[in-house]
Amino acid sequence: MIKTILIDDEPLARSMVLEYLQDHADIQVVAECNDGFEGVKAIQQHQPDLVFLDIQMPKLTGFEMLELLDKQPHIIFTTAFDEFALKAFEKNAIDYLLKPIRPDRFEQAIEKFKTAFQSKEAPKIDTQKLQESMEEESLERIVVKTGNQIKIIPVQQILFLEAYDDYVKIHTPDGLFLKNKTMSSFEKQLDPKQYVRVHRSFIVKVDQLQKIEPMEKDSYIATLLTGEKVNISKSGYARLKQVIGL
Numbered sequence: 001m002i003k004t005i006l007i008d009d010e011p012l013a014r015s016m017v018l019e020y021l022q023d024h025a026d027i028q029v030v031a032e033c034n035d036g037f038e039g040v041k042a043i044q045q046h047q048p049d050l051v052f053l054d055i056q057m058p059k060l061t062g063f064e065m066l067e068l069l070d071k072q073p074h075i076i077f078t079t080a081f082d083e084f085a086l087k088a089f090e091k092n093a094i095d096y097l098l099k100p101i102r103p104d105r106f107e108q109a110i111e112k113f114k115t116a117f118q119s120k121e122a123p124k125i126d127t128q129k130l131q132e133s134m135e136e137e138s139l140e141r142i143v144v145k146t147g148n149q150i151k152i153i154p155v156q157q158i159l160f161l162e163a164y165d166d167y168v169k170i171h172t173p174d175g176l177f178l179k180n181k182t183m184s185s186f187e188k189q190l191d192p193k194q195y196v197r198v199h200r201s202f203i204v205k206v207d208q209l210q211k212i213e214p215m216e217k218d219s220y221i222a223t224l225l226t227g228e229k230v231n232i233s234k235s236g237y238a239r240l241k242q243v244i245g246l
């Protein structure tokens with residue numbers, strides 16, 4: 001028996017998927033969820049084989065929810081937005097269904113999933129690349145997982161970012177958080193008038209700079225309002241000059 005979960009804030013959309021699934025006796029719906037928070041909990045509890053996942057939801061988007069999972073099931077995205085669906089599909093989602101969902105497209109998606117599932121093909125979605133495919137969109141918030149808790153960080157709370165192996169340290173007034181994402185990805189998404197890549201390992205919020213002092217070999221060190229110090233490279237200093245007119 002194939003276990004599946006429906007995650008969508010629209011009851012009508014979930015009921016339509018349920019109706020179509022009646023023709024598939026080998027697929028059992030083990031949970032229905034209204035948002036991404038419920039979805040994360042249900043996936044951890046039931047370990048489903050397949051998830052029908054809406055992209056645009058309150059609280060957490062489908063993409064943000066995927067980033068919080070330790071182990072991914074197969075995903076079929078459901079969405080009312082072409083642009084988001086295409087981006088998801090391009091990043092190797094099993095398939096996507098555009099609302100209102102047509103019966104023939106639903107059957108195509110199910111058959112595609114079953115082929116992958118029966119061949120024991122692992123789910124292919126790379127959440128980091130999935131998010132990076134949306135880099136042309138400005139970043140408004142960051143979702144991180146701390147233990148069993150999910151925290152949403154508004155971008156304006158970021159004081160500075162620091163590279164840390166495969167992660168980025170997010171420094172905020174509420175403390176330090178880790179995100180599995182690249183510095184270059186953050187650099188592309190953050191407002192360049194507010195956040196400047198001052199070093200390969202640091203992105204700083206401009207209004208947090210207190211003073212800048214020269215170091216050796218065309219490098220500098222910045223002291224932030226918090227008292228923390230950040231390295232500034234020659235190229236980073238040039239970028240700062242453009243933004244704040246040093």
